[in-house]
Amino acid sequence: MKPTDINDPEYFHKVVDCQYACPAHTPVPEYIRLIAAGRYSEAYMINWDSNVFPGVLGRTCDRPCEPACRRGRVEEEPVAICRLKRVAADNKSDVLHMMPQGPFEPNGKKIALIGGGPASLTVARDLAPLGYEVHLFDEQIKGGGFMRSQIPAFRLPETVLDEEVDYILRLGIHTHFKHYVSSLKEVLEKDYDAVFVGTGAPRGRDLPDLPGRPEGDANIHIGINWLGSVAFEHTKAIGKRVIVLGGGNTAMDCCRTARRLGGEDVKVIVRSPFATMKASPWEKEDAMHEDIPIIDNHVPKSFVIEDGKLAGMTFEKVEAVYDENGKRKLVPTGEPDVFFPADDVLIAVGQENAFPWIERDLGLEFDKWEMPVVDRKTFQSTNPKVFFGGDAAFGPENVITAVAHGHQAAVSIDLFCSGKDVVTQRPAPHVNLISQKMGIHEWAYDSVVDHDKRFVVPQAPKDLTLKDRKKEVELGFDPLTGYEEAQRCLNCDVQTVFSAPKCIECDACVDICPTSCITFTANADEADLREKLKVPALNLTQDLYVSEDLPQTKRIMAKDEDVCLHCGLCAERCPTAAWDMQRFLYNVTKAGGVKYSNLVQIERN
Secondary structure: OOOOOOOOOOHHHHHHHHHHHHOOOOOOOHHHHHHOOOOOOHHHHHHHHHOOOHEEEEEHHHOOOOHOOHHHHHHHOOOHHHHHHHHHHHHHOOOHHHHOOOOOOOOOOOEEEEEOOHHHHHHHHHHHHHEEEEEEEOOOOOOOHHHHOOOOOOOOOOOHHHHHHHHHHHOEEEEEEEOOOOOOHHOOOOOOOEEEEEEOEEEOOOOOOOOOOOOHHHHHHHHHHHHHHHOOOOOOOOOEEEEEEEEHHHHHHHHHHHHHHHOOOEEEEOOOOOOHHHOOHHEEEEEHHHHOEEEEEEEEEEEEEEEEEEEEEEEEEEEEEEOOOOOEEEEEEEOOOOEEEEEEEEEEOOOOOOOOOOOOOOOEEEOOOOOOOEEOOOOOOOOOOOOEEOOOHHOOOOOHHHHHHHHHHHHHHHHHHOOOOOOOOOOOOOOEEEEEEEEEEEEOOOOOOOOOOOOOOOOOOHHOOOOOOOOEEOOOHHHHHHHHOOOOOOOOOOEEEHHHHHOOOOOOOHHHHHOOOOOEEEEOOOHHHHHHHHOOOOOOOOOOEEEOOOOOOOOOOEEEOOOOOOOOHHHHHHHHHHHHHHEEEHHHOOOOOOOOOOOOHHHHH
Protein backbone atom coordinates (compact mmCIF):
# COMPACT_ATOMS: atom_id res chain seq x y z
CA MET A 1 0.00 0.00 0.00
CA LYS A 2 1.03 3.60 -0.54
CA PRO A 3 1.79 5.66 2.59
CA THR A 4 -1.27 7.39 4.00
CA ASP A 5 -1.54 11.04 3.07
CA ILE A 6 -2.58 12.62 6.34
CA ASN A 7 -2.42 16.05 4.68
CA ASP A 8 -5.62 15.14 2.89
CA PRO A 9 -8.30 16.68 5.16
CA GLU A 10 -10.74 13.91 4.34
CA TYR A 11 -8.49 11.20 5.81
CA PHE A 12 -8.74 12.21 9.47
CA HIS A 13 -12.27 13.52 8.87
CA LYS A 14 -13.32 9.95 8.17
CA VAL A 15 -11.58 8.76 11.34
CA VAL A 16 -13.77 11.07 13.45
CA ASP A 17 -16.68 8.73 12.85
CA CYS A 18 -19.38 10.76 14.59
CA GLN A 19 -18.56 13.98 12.75
CA TYR A 20 -18.19 12.15 9.45
CA ALA A 21 -21.64 10.57 9.86
CA CYS A 22 -23.30 13.88 10.74
CA PRO A 23 -24.80 15.43 7.59
CA ALA A 24 -23.75 18.88 8.85
CA HIS A 25 -20.33 17.57 10.03
CA THR A 26 -20.59 19.03 13.52
CA PRO A 27 -17.24 18.79 15.41
CA VAL A 28 -18.71 16.43 18.01
CA PRO A 29 -15.69 15.61 20.25
CA GLU A 30 -14.75 19.29 20.40
CA TYR A 31 -18.06 20.38 21.89
CA ILE A 32 -18.25 17.33 24.16
CA ARG A 33 -14.88 18.27 25.73
CA LEU A 34 -16.23 21.77 26.33
CA ILE A 35 -19.31 20.32 28.04
CA ALA A 36 -17.04 18.26 30.30
CA ALA A 37 -15.23 21.49 31.15
CA GLY A 38 -18.51 23.22 32.00
CA ARG A 39 -18.12 25.63 29.04
CA TYR A 40 -21.69 25.26 27.84
CA SER A 41 -21.97 28.50 25.87
CA GLU A 42 -18.87 27.71 23.81
CA ALA A 43 -20.15 24.16 23.24
CA TYR A 44 -23.48 25.61 22.12
CA MET A 45 -21.81 27.97 19.66
CA ILE A 46 -19.74 25.21 18.07
CA ASN A 47 -23.04 23.40 17.52
CA TRP A 48 -24.78 26.55 16.27
CA ASP A 49 -22.03 27.09 13.74
CA SER A 50 -22.68 23.68 12.19
CA ASN A 51 -26.19 22.48 12.97
CA VAL A 52 -27.94 25.82 13.67
CA PHE A 53 -30.56 24.32 16.04
CA PRO A 54 -28.72 22.75 19.02
CA GLY A 55 -31.69 22.90 21.40
CA VAL A 56 -34.06 21.43 18.80
CA LEU A 57 -31.66 18.73 17.64
CA GLY A 58 -30.59 17.91 21.20
CA ARG A 59 -34.15 16.67 21.62
CA THR A 60 -35.26 15.43 18.21
CA CYS A 61 -32.27 14.54 16.03
CA ASP A 62 -32.30 11.18 14.23
CA ARG A 63 -28.75 10.73 15.56
CA PRO A 64 -26.82 9.36 12.57
CA CYS A 65 -23.70 10.12 14.61
CA GLU A 66 -24.46 7.60 17.34
CA PRO A 67 -24.44 4.34 15.34
CA ALA A 68 -21.07 5.52 13.99
CA CYS A 69 -19.65 6.25 17.45
CA ARG A 70 -16.35 4.44 18.11
CA ARG A 71 -17.41 3.70 21.69
CA GLY A 72 -20.18 1.47 20.37
CA ARG A 73 -17.71 -0.52 18.24
CA VAL A 74 -14.98 -1.21 20.75
CA GLU A 75 -16.81 -1.54 24.03
CA GLU A 76 -20.50 -0.92 24.58
CA GLU A 77 -23.26 1.55 23.75
CA PRO A 78 -22.33 4.76 21.91
CA VAL A 79 -21.94 8.09 23.64
CA ALA A 80 -25.27 9.93 24.04
CA ILE A 81 -24.14 12.57 21.55
CA CYS A 82 -27.60 13.93 20.84
CA ARG A 83 -28.54 14.43 24.49
CA LEU A 84 -25.18 16.03 25.25
CA LYS A 85 -26.05 18.64 22.64
CA ARG A 86 -29.09 19.41 24.77
CA VAL A 87 -26.87 19.75 27.86
CA ALA A 88 -25.07 22.60 26.11
CA ALA A 89 -28.36 24.20 25.07
CA ASP A 90 -30.02 23.87 28.48
CA ASN A 91 -27.06 25.22 30.47
CA LYS A 92 -25.68 27.96 28.22
CA SER A 93 -25.70 31.58 29.28
CA ASP A 94 -26.66 34.47 26.98
CA VAL A 95 -24.98 33.75 23.63
CA LEU A 96 -26.30 36.64 21.53
CA HIS A 97 -23.01 38.52 21.82
CA MET A 98 -21.25 35.52 20.26
CA MET A 99 -23.48 35.62 17.17
CA PRO A 100 -23.30 37.92 14.13
CA GLN A 101 -24.39 41.43 15.00
CA GLY A 102 -26.42 43.42 12.50
CA PRO A 103 -27.24 45.61 10.75
CA PHE A 104 -25.04 44.28 7.97
CA GLU A 105 -23.73 46.30 5.06
CA PRO A 106 -26.02 45.55 2.07
CA ASN A 107 -24.45 43.87 -0.94
CA GLY A 108 -27.31 44.78 -3.28
CA LYS A 109 -28.56 41.20 -3.70
CA LYS A 110 -32.05 40.00 -2.80
CA ILE A 111 -33.03 36.40 -2.05
CA ALA A 112 -36.46 34.73 -1.67
CA LEU A 113 -36.85 31.71 0.59
CA ILE A 114 -40.05 29.74 0.13
CA GLY A 115 -40.88 27.71 3.22
CA GLY A 116 -39.85 28.52 6.77
CA GLY A 117 -38.35 25.20 7.84
CA PRO A 118 -34.79 24.27 8.85
CA ALA A 119 -33.32 24.35 5.34
CA SER A 120 -34.61 27.86 4.55
CA LEU A 121 -33.69 29.16 7.99
CA THR A 122 -30.15 27.83 7.56
CA VAL A 123 -29.84 29.62 4.21
CA ALA A 124 -31.14 32.79 5.85
CA ARG A 125 -28.63 32.58 8.69
CA ASP A 126 -25.70 31.99 6.34
CA LEU A 127 -26.57 34.71 3.82
CA ALA A 128 -27.87 37.57 5.97
CA PRO A 129 -24.48 38.44 7.54
CA LEU A 130 -23.03 38.70 4.02
CA GLY A 131 -25.36 41.61 3.25
CA TYR A 132 -28.10 39.79 1.38
CA GLU A 133 -31.65 41.08 1.69
CA VAL A 134 -33.46 37.88 2.63
CA HIS A 135 -37.23 37.45 2.31
CA LEU A 136 -38.80 34.37 3.89
CA PHE A 137 -42.31 33.23 2.92
CA ASP A 138 -44.34 30.67 4.88
CA GLU A 139 -48.02 29.94 5.27
CA GLN A 140 -47.66 29.27 9.02
CA ILE A 141 -47.92 31.97 11.66
CA LYS A 142 -44.29 31.50 12.79
CA GLY A 143 -41.03 30.14 11.45
CA GLY A 144 -39.90 26.58 11.95
CA GLY A 145 -41.81 24.68 9.27
CA PHE A 146 -42.36 21.03 10.10
CA MET A 147 -40.32 21.45 13.30
CA ARG A 148 -43.28 23.45 14.57
CA SER A 149 -46.18 21.56 13.01
CA GLN A 150 -45.00 17.94 13.00
CA ILE A 151 -42.83 17.49 16.13
CA PRO A 152 -45.12 17.30 19.18
CA ALA A 153 -44.60 19.77 21.99
CA PHE A 154 -43.97 16.96 24.49
CA ARG A 155 -40.77 16.27 22.51
CA LEU A 156 -39.93 19.84 21.48
CA PRO A 157 -41.25 22.69 23.66
CA GLU A 158 -42.36 25.72 21.67
CA THR A 159 -40.13 27.98 23.76
CA VAL A 160 -37.01 26.10 22.60
CA LEU A 161 -38.02 26.32 18.95
CA ASP A 162 -38.98 29.99 19.23
CA GLU A 163 -35.62 30.87 20.77
CA GLU A 164 -33.58 29.23 18.03
CA VAL A 165 -35.74 30.49 15.19
CA ASP A 166 -35.50 34.00 16.62
CA TYR A 167 -31.70 33.83 16.70
CA ILE A 168 -31.96 33.72 12.90
CA LEU A 169 -34.83 36.14 12.32
CA ARG A 170 -33.10 38.82 14.40
CA LEU A 171 -30.39 38.97 11.72
CA GLY A 172 -32.74 41.17 9.72
CA ILE A 173 -34.76 38.57 7.84
CA HIS A 174 -37.86 40.00 6.14
CA THR A 175 -40.60 37.59 7.16
CA HIS A 176 -43.84 37.04 5.27
CA PHE A 177 -45.79 34.65 7.49
CA LYS A 178 -49.36 33.56 6.75
CA HIS A 179 -48.38 33.95 3.10
CA TYR A 180 -48.88 30.95 0.84
CA VAL A 181 -46.83 31.15 -2.34
CA SER A 182 -49.17 29.96 -5.10
CA SER A 183 -46.91 30.65 -8.09
CA LEU A 184 -43.15 30.33 -8.52
CA LYS A 185 -43.48 32.27 -11.78
CA GLU A 186 -44.77 35.28 -9.86
CA VAL A 187 -41.78 35.08 -7.49
CA LEU A 188 -39.30 34.82 -10.36
CA GLU A 189 -40.86 37.84 -12.07
CA LYS A 190 -39.94 39.97 -9.07
CA ASP A 191 -36.48 41.40 -8.44
CA TYR A 192 -34.96 38.45 -6.59
CA ASP A 193 -31.45 37.42 -7.60
CA ALA A 194 -32.05 33.81 -6.49
CA VAL A 195 -34.87 31.72 -5.04
CA PHE A 196 -34.52 28.88 -2.54
CA VAL A 197 -37.32 26.32 -2.18
CA GLY A 198 -37.47 24.63 1.22
CA THR A 199 -41.12 23.66 1.41
CA GLY A 200 -40.59 20.15 2.82
CA ALA A 201 -42.63 17.11 1.86
CA PRO A 202 -46.04 18.48 2.77
CA ARG A 203 -48.35 15.71 1.58
CA GLY A 204 -48.99 12.62 3.65
CA ARG A 205 -49.75 9.44 1.76
CA ASP A 206 -53.28 8.14 1.87
CA LEU A 207 -54.83 4.71 1.34
CA PRO A 208 -57.53 5.78 -1.13
CA ASP A 209 -58.15 2.34 -2.61
CA LEU A 210 -58.99 0.54 0.62
CA PRO A 211 -62.70 -0.37 0.86
CA GLY A 212 -64.56 1.95 3.21
CA ARG A 213 -62.13 4.85 2.87
CA PRO A 214 -64.65 7.40 1.48
CA GLU A 215 -67.43 6.35 3.85
CA GLY A 216 -65.22 6.65 6.95
CA ASP A 217 -63.54 9.89 5.94
CA ALA A 218 -64.78 11.87 8.93
CA ASN A 219 -62.77 9.67 11.29
CA ILE A 220 -59.79 8.85 9.07
CA HIS A 221 -56.97 11.37 9.24
CA ILE A 222 -53.67 11.85 7.40
CA GLY A 223 -51.03 11.74 10.13
CA ILE A 224 -48.93 14.82 9.31
CA ASN A 225 -52.03 16.95 8.70
CA TRP A 226 -53.52 15.79 11.98
CA LEU A 227 -50.31 16.57 13.90
CA GLY A 228 -50.30 20.06 12.39
CA SER A 229 -53.92 20.56 13.38
CA VAL A 230 -53.07 19.54 16.94
CA ALA A 231 -50.00 21.80 17.05
CA PHE A 232 -52.04 24.84 16.04
CA GLU A 233 -54.86 23.77 18.42
CA HIS A 234 -57.51 23.23 15.79
CA THR A 235 -57.84 19.63 17.02
CA LYS A 236 -58.09 19.04 20.76
CA ALA A 237 -59.60 15.56 21.10
CA ILE A 238 -59.77 12.13 19.50
CA GLY A 239 -61.80 8.98 20.03
CA LYS A 240 -61.01 6.48 22.78
CA ARG A 241 -60.05 3.69 20.35
CA VAL A 242 -57.37 4.74 17.88
CA ILE A 243 -55.46 2.82 15.21
CA VAL A 244 -52.26 4.33 13.84
CA LEU A 245 -51.12 2.89 10.51
CA GLY A 246 -47.41 3.06 9.74
CA GLY A 247 -44.04 2.23 11.23
CA GLY A 248 -42.04 5.44 11.00
CA ASN A 249 -41.32 8.24 13.44
CA THR A 250 -44.44 10.13 12.34
CA ALA A 251 -46.52 7.12 13.39
CA MET A 252 -44.82 7.18 16.80
CA ASP A 253 -45.61 10.90 17.16
CA CYS A 254 -49.22 10.26 16.13
CA CYS A 255 -49.84 7.46 18.61
CA ARG A 256 -48.23 9.30 21.52
CA THR A 257 -50.18 12.46 20.72
CA ALA A 258 -53.41 10.46 20.48
CA ARG A 259 -52.81 9.15 24.02
CA ARG A 260 -52.69 12.74 25.24
CA LEU A 261 -55.86 13.80 23.42
CA GLY A 262 -58.15 11.18 24.92
CA GLY A 263 -57.10 7.94 23.25
CA GLU A 264 -57.33 5.16 25.81
CA ASP A 265 -56.88 2.18 23.50
CA VAL A 266 -54.23 3.32 21.03
CA LYS A 267 -52.31 0.82 18.95
CA VAL A 268 -49.83 1.02 16.10
CA ILE A 269 -50.34 -1.51 13.30
CA VAL A 270 -47.58 -1.92 10.75
CA ARG A 271 -47.05 -4.10 7.68
CA SER A 272 -43.40 -4.89 8.30
CA PRO A 273 -41.72 -6.88 11.08
CA PHE A 274 -41.02 -4.93 14.26
CA ALA A 275 -37.24 -5.11 13.77
CA THR A 276 -37.35 -3.51 10.32
CA MET A 277 -39.73 -0.66 11.12
CA LYS A 278 -38.44 2.72 9.95
CA ALA A 279 -38.99 4.34 13.35
CA SER A 280 -35.89 4.92 15.44
CA PRO A 281 -35.44 2.35 18.24
CA TRP A 282 -35.84 4.99 20.95
CA GLU A 283 -39.08 6.23 19.34
CA LYS A 284 -40.53 2.73 19.51
CA GLU A 285 -39.36 2.37 23.11
CA ASP A 286 -41.03 5.64 24.12
CA ALA A 287 -44.31 4.60 22.51
CA MET A 288 -44.34 1.24 24.25
CA HIS A 289 -43.40 2.92 27.54
CA GLU A 290 -46.67 4.83 27.22
CA ASP A 291 -48.60 1.55 26.96
CA ILE A 292 -49.02 1.66 23.18
CA PRO A 293 -48.72 -1.80 21.62
CA ILE A 294 -47.03 -2.15 18.23
CA ILE A 295 -48.62 -4.91 16.17
CA ASP A 296 -46.42 -5.93 13.25
CA ASN A 297 -46.91 -8.09 10.16
CA HIS A 298 -50.49 -6.91 9.55
CA VAL A 299 -51.47 -5.48 6.15
CA PRO A 300 -54.60 -3.26 6.10
CA LYS A 301 -57.43 -4.68 3.99
CA SER A 302 -60.45 -2.48 4.66
CA PHE A 303 -62.06 0.18 6.79
CA VAL A 304 -65.17 -1.28 8.37
CA ILE A 305 -68.22 0.96 8.29
CA GLU A 306 -71.30 0.31 10.46
CA ASP A 307 -74.38 2.50 10.38
CA GLY A 308 -72.51 4.98 8.18
CA LYS A 309 -69.65 5.43 10.64
CA LEU A 310 -66.15 4.01 11.04
CA ALA A 311 -66.17 0.97 13.32
CA GLY A 312 -62.65 -0.37 12.81
CA MET A 313 -60.36 -2.07 10.32
CA THR A 314 -59.58 -5.53 9.03
CA PHE A 315 -56.03 -6.76 8.44
CA GLU A 316 -54.37 -9.67 6.73
CA LYS A 317 -51.60 -11.39 8.67
CA VAL A 318 -48.32 -11.77 6.77
CA GLU A 319 -44.77 -12.90 7.32
CA ALA A 320 -41.52 -11.64 5.86
CA VAL A 321 -39.83 -14.01 3.42
CA TYR A 322 -36.41 -13.22 1.96
CA ASP A 323 -35.04 -14.52 -1.35
CA GLU A 324 -31.41 -15.43 -2.06
CA ASN A 325 -30.60 -11.77 -2.74
CA GLY A 326 -31.99 -10.65 0.59
CA LYS A 327 -35.02 -8.98 -0.95
CA ARG A 328 -38.04 -9.05 1.32
CA LYS A 329 -41.53 -10.09 0.39
CA LEU A 330 -44.56 -10.03 2.69
CA VAL A 331 -46.39 -13.33 2.24
CA PRO A 332 -49.88 -14.04 3.69
CA THR A 333 -49.84 -16.65 6.45
CA GLY A 334 -53.25 -17.99 5.48
CA GLU A 335 -54.71 -17.20 8.89
CA PRO A 336 -58.15 -15.55 9.13
CA ASP A 337 -58.30 -11.78 8.74
CA VAL A 338 -58.12 -9.80 11.99
CA PHE A 339 -60.57 -7.07 13.00
CA PHE A 340 -59.59 -4.21 15.34
CA PRO A 341 -62.26 -1.75 16.50
CA ALA A 342 -61.52 1.96 16.18
CA ASP A 343 -63.21 5.31 16.61
CA ASP A 344 -60.45 7.07 14.64
CA VAL A 345 -57.63 6.00 12.33
CA LEU A 346 -54.43 7.98 11.74
CA ILE A 347 -52.63 7.17 8.49
CA ALA A 348 -48.86 7.65 8.77
CA VAL A 349 -47.57 5.47 5.93
CA GLY A 350 -45.19 8.00 4.39
CA GLN A 351 -44.86 11.49 2.99
CA GLU A 352 -44.34 12.80 -0.51
CA ASN A 353 -43.64 16.06 -2.23
CA ALA A 354 -46.20 18.21 -3.93
CA PHE A 355 -45.36 21.18 -6.15
CA PRO A 356 -48.69 22.32 -7.60
CA TRP A 357 -47.52 25.92 -7.24
CA ILE A 358 -44.51 25.43 -9.52
CA GLU A 359 -45.39 26.00 -13.16
CA ARG A 360 -43.86 23.60 -15.65
CA ASP A 361 -42.69 26.23 -18.14
CA LEU A 362 -39.95 27.84 -16.04
CA GLY A 363 -37.00 25.76 -17.21
CA LEU A 364 -37.32 23.50 -14.18
CA GLU A 365 -37.09 19.82 -15.06
CA PHE A 366 -39.03 17.23 -13.05
CA ASP A 367 -38.31 13.49 -12.96
CA LYS A 368 -40.77 10.61 -13.30
CA TRP A 369 -41.72 10.95 -9.62
CA GLU A 370 -42.55 14.64 -10.14
CA MET A 371 -39.48 15.65 -8.14
CA PRO A 372 -37.36 18.56 -9.35
CA VAL A 373 -34.05 17.64 -10.93
CA VAL A 374 -31.54 18.99 -8.41
CA ASP A 375 -27.75 18.71 -8.32
CA ARG A 376 -26.77 16.83 -5.16
CA LYS A 377 -23.66 18.92 -4.58
CA THR A 378 -24.81 22.43 -5.46
CA PHE A 379 -28.59 22.07 -4.84
CA GLN A 380 -29.14 24.07 -8.01
CA SER A 381 -32.07 23.14 -10.25
CA THR A 382 -32.11 23.19 -14.05
CA ASN A 383 -33.23 26.81 -13.73
CA PRO A 384 -29.93 28.24 -12.45
CA LYS A 385 -31.72 30.88 -10.41
CA VAL A 386 -33.70 28.33 -8.36
CA PHE A 387 -32.23 26.17 -5.59
CA PHE A 388 -33.84 23.43 -3.49
CA GLY A 389 -33.04 21.92 -0.09
CA GLY A 390 -34.42 19.81 2.73
CA ASP A 391 -37.25 17.40 1.98
CA ALA A 392 -38.18 19.47 -1.08
CA ALA A 393 -34.92 18.50 -2.79
CA PHE A 394 -34.77 14.71 -2.62
CA GLY A 395 -37.72 13.59 -0.48
CA PRO A 396 -38.32 13.14 3.26
CA GLU A 397 -35.25 13.05 5.48
CA ASN A 398 -34.76 14.84 8.81
CA VAL A 399 -33.85 18.18 10.39
CA ILE A 400 -30.07 17.72 10.42
CA THR A 401 -30.05 16.75 6.73
CA ALA A 402 -32.12 19.84 5.91
CA VAL A 403 -29.57 21.98 7.75
CA ALA A 404 -26.72 20.40 5.77
CA HIS A 405 -28.61 21.11 2.53
CA GLY A 406 -29.15 24.71 3.62
CA HIS A 407 -25.44 25.31 4.23
CA GLN A 408 -24.44 24.00 0.82
CA ALA A 409 -27.29 25.76 -0.98
CA ALA A 410 -26.23 29.03 0.66
CA VAL A 411 -22.68 28.51 -0.61
CA SER A 412 -24.07 27.96 -4.11
CA ILE A 413 -26.38 30.97 -3.95
CA ASP A 414 -23.52 33.20 -2.81
CA LEU A 415 -21.29 31.94 -5.63
CA PHE A 416 -24.10 32.30 -8.19
CA CYS A 417 -24.93 35.84 -7.12
CA SER A 418 -21.21 36.71 -7.24
CA GLY A 419 -20.92 35.47 -10.82
CA LYS A 420 -18.74 32.51 -9.82
CA ASP A 421 -18.98 28.85 -10.80
CA VAL A 422 -21.04 26.96 -8.21
CA VAL A 423 -19.13 23.71 -8.79
CA THR A 424 -15.47 24.59 -9.26
CA GLN A 425 -15.18 27.56 -6.92
CA ARG A 426 -16.67 26.06 -3.77
CA PRO A 427 -14.58 26.87 -0.67
CA ALA A 428 -12.59 24.11 1.02
CA PRO A 429 -13.25 23.18 4.66
CA HIS A 430 -11.32 24.81 7.48
CA VAL A 431 -8.82 22.23 8.79
CA ASN A 432 -6.33 22.35 11.63
CA LEU A 433 -3.98 19.75 13.13
CA ILE A 434 -2.29 20.76 16.41
CA SER A 435 0.01 18.75 18.66
CA GLN A 436 -1.41 18.20 22.14
CA LYS A 437 1.95 17.52 23.78
CA MET A 438 2.52 19.75 26.80
CA GLY A 439 5.38 18.02 28.61
CA ILE A 440 6.68 14.57 29.47
CA HIS A 441 3.70 12.20 29.52
CA GLU A 442 1.26 15.12 29.67
CA TRP A 443 -1.48 15.86 27.14
CA ALA A 444 -3.88 18.74 26.66
CA TYR A 445 -6.91 16.47 26.71
CA ASP A 446 -8.33 13.81 29.02
CA SER A 447 -7.04 10.57 27.50
CA VAL A 448 -8.23 8.14 30.18
CA VAL A 449 -10.75 5.67 28.73
CA ASP A 450 -13.79 5.82 30.99
CA HIS A 451 -15.63 2.53 31.45
CA ASP A 452 -19.01 3.87 32.59
CA LYS A 453 -22.05 2.53 30.83
CA ARG A 454 -24.21 4.95 28.87
CA PHE A 455 -26.33 7.04 31.21
CA VAL A 456 -30.11 6.97 30.90
CA VAL A 457 -31.94 10.23 30.23
CA PRO A 458 -34.58 10.73 32.96
CA GLN A 459 -38.22 11.23 32.04
CA ALA A 460 -41.09 13.04 33.75
CA PRO A 461 -43.67 10.74 35.39
CA LYS A 462 -45.98 9.13 32.86
CA ASP A 463 -49.11 9.94 34.84
CA LEU A 464 -48.28 13.63 34.37
CA THR A 465 -47.07 13.68 30.77
CA LEU A 466 -50.06 11.77 29.41
CA LYS A 467 -52.40 14.42 30.82
CA ASP A 468 -50.71 17.37 29.11
CA ARG A 469 -49.60 17.24 25.47
CA LYS A 470 -47.22 20.16 26.05
CA LYS A 471 -45.38 18.74 29.05
CA GLU A 472 -41.93 17.66 27.94
CA VAL A 473 -41.30 13.97 28.56
CA GLU A 474 -37.49 13.89 28.58
CA LEU A 475 -35.90 15.97 31.33
CA GLY A 476 -32.37 15.92 29.92
CA PHE A 477 -29.12 15.28 31.77
CA ASP A 478 -28.27 17.46 34.75
CA PRO A 479 -24.77 19.04 34.58
CA LEU A 480 -23.14 16.27 36.66
CA THR A 481 -24.58 13.45 34.55
CA GLY A 482 -23.75 15.42 31.43
CA TYR A 483 -20.14 15.60 32.61
CA GLU A 484 -20.02 11.87 33.29
CA GLU A 485 -21.56 11.03 29.90
CA ALA A 486 -19.14 13.43 28.20
CA GLN A 487 -16.25 11.56 29.82
CA ARG A 488 -17.26 8.47 27.83
CA CYS A 489 -16.17 10.20 24.60
CA LEU A 490 -12.96 8.69 23.21
CA ASN A 491 -11.74 11.97 21.66
CA CYS A 492 -11.57 10.49 18.19
CA ASP A 493 -10.49 13.86 16.80
CA VAL A 494 -7.20 13.69 18.73
CA GLN A 495 -5.31 11.71 16.12
CA THR A 496 -2.33 9.40 16.41
CA VAL A 497 0.28 10.84 14.05
CA PHE A 498 3.31 8.69 13.23
CA SER A 499 6.76 9.82 12.03
CA ALA A 500 8.63 6.94 10.37
CA PRO A 501 12.11 8.58 10.46
CA LYS A 502 11.95 8.78 14.27
CA CYS A 503 10.93 5.14 14.77
CA ILE A 504 13.52 2.63 16.10
CA GLU A 505 11.08 -0.33 15.85
CA CYS A 506 11.29 -1.14 19.55
CA ASP A 507 7.68 -2.39 19.54
CA ALA A 508 6.85 -0.47 22.72
CA CYS A 509 3.70 0.91 21.09
CA VAL A 510 2.66 -2.55 19.95
CA ASP A 511 3.07 -3.96 23.46
CA ILE A 512 1.03 -1.25 25.18
CA CYS A 513 -1.80 -0.84 22.66
CA PRO A 514 -5.00 -2.04 24.39
CA THR A 515 -6.71 -3.06 21.13
CA SER A 516 -3.65 -4.46 19.30
CA CYS A 517 -4.31 -2.13 16.38
CA ILE A 518 -0.61 -1.42 15.60
CA THR A 519 1.55 -3.78 13.54
CA PHE A 520 5.04 -3.54 12.08
CA THR A 521 5.25 -5.74 8.99
CA ALA A 522 6.33 -6.01 5.40
CA ASN A 523 4.18 -3.98 3.04
CA ALA A 524 1.58 -5.68 0.84
CA ASP A 525 -1.59 -4.88 -1.05
CA GLU A 526 -4.51 -3.84 1.11
CA ALA A 527 -6.33 -7.17 1.19
CA ASP A 528 -3.20 -9.06 2.30
CA LEU A 529 -2.14 -6.36 4.72
CA ARG A 530 -5.50 -6.37 6.47
CA GLU A 531 -5.17 -10.10 7.03
CA LYS A 532 -1.59 -10.07 8.32
CA LEU A 533 -2.06 -7.40 11.02
CA LYS A 534 -1.72 -8.47 14.63
CA VAL A 535 -5.51 -8.46 14.72
CA PRO A 536 -7.02 -8.66 11.21
CA ALA A 537 -8.70 -5.42 10.13
CA LEU A 538 -12.11 -6.64 9.02
CA ASN A 539 -14.06 -3.39 8.74
CA LEU A 540 -13.42 -2.30 5.17
CA THR A 541 -15.28 0.98 5.62
CA GLN A 542 -12.47 2.39 7.77
CA ASP A 543 -8.96 2.90 6.43
CA LEU A 544 -5.58 1.57 7.44
CA TYR A 545 -2.97 4.12 8.49
CA VAL A 546 0.18 3.04 6.60
CA SER A 547 3.57 4.70 7.17
CA GLU A 548 6.48 5.25 4.85
CA ASP A 549 9.23 2.61 4.88
CA LEU A 550 10.96 2.45 8.25
CA PRO A 551 14.64 3.42 8.13
CA GLN A 552 16.09 0.23 9.64
CA THR A 553 14.15 -2.71 8.19
CA LYS A 554 12.14 -1.10 5.38
CA ARG A 555 9.02 -2.55 6.96
CA ILE A 556 5.99 -0.30 7.48
CA MET A 557 3.78 0.58 10.41
CA ALA A 558 0.12 -0.26 9.79
CA LYS A 559 -2.63 0.80 12.19
CA ASP A 560 -6.27 -0.23 12.03
CA GLU A 561 -8.12 3.07 12.45
CA ASP A 562 -11.34 1.19 13.11
CA VAL A 563 -10.55 0.08 16.67
CA CYS A 564 -7.96 2.63 17.82
CA LEU A 565 -9.09 4.16 21.14
CA HIS A 566 -7.10 7.41 20.66
CA CYS A 567 -5.94 6.81 24.23
CA GLY A 568 -2.42 8.14 23.60
CA LEU A 569 -0.63 5.22 25.25
CA CYS A 570 1.47 4.66 22.13
CA ALA A 571 2.67 8.26 22.24
CA GLU A 572 3.35 8.14 25.97
CA ARG A 573 5.35 4.93 25.66
CA CYS A 574 7.37 5.85 22.55
CA PRO A 575 10.97 6.71 23.56
CA THR A 576 11.70 8.71 20.39
CA ALA A 577 8.44 10.70 19.97
CA ALA A 578 7.71 8.87 16.74
CA TRP A 579 4.07 8.95 17.86
CA ASP A 580 2.30 12.23 18.61
CA MET A 581 -1.30 13.06 19.55
CA GLN A 582 -2.60 15.88 17.38
CA ARG A 583 -6.03 17.44 17.62
CA PHE A 584 -7.81 17.58 14.26
CA LEU A 585 -10.44 20.24 13.60
CA TYR A 586 -12.58 19.96 10.48
CA ASN A 587 -15.15 22.67 9.96
CA VAL A 588 -17.28 22.84 6.82
CA THR A 589 -17.15 26.38 5.48
CA LYS A 590 -20.27 28.42 5.09
CA ALA A 591 -21.25 30.93 2.42
CA GLY A 592 -18.50 33.47 2.01
CA GLY A 593 -16.19 31.42 4.21
CA VAL A 594 -17.91 32.79 7.33
CA LYS A 595 -17.27 31.10 10.68
CA TYR A 596 -19.91 32.38 13.08
CA SER A 597 -18.23 31.22 16.24
CA ASN A 598 -14.48 31.64 16.44
CA LEU A 599 -13.66 27.96 16.87
CA VAL A 600 -9.91 28.46 17.06
CA GLN A 601 -10.34 30.99 19.87
CA ILE A 602 -12.78 28.69 21.69
CA GLU A 603 -10.30 25.81 21.44
CA ARG A 604 -7.34 27.69 22.85
CA ASN A 605 -8.97 29.67 25.66
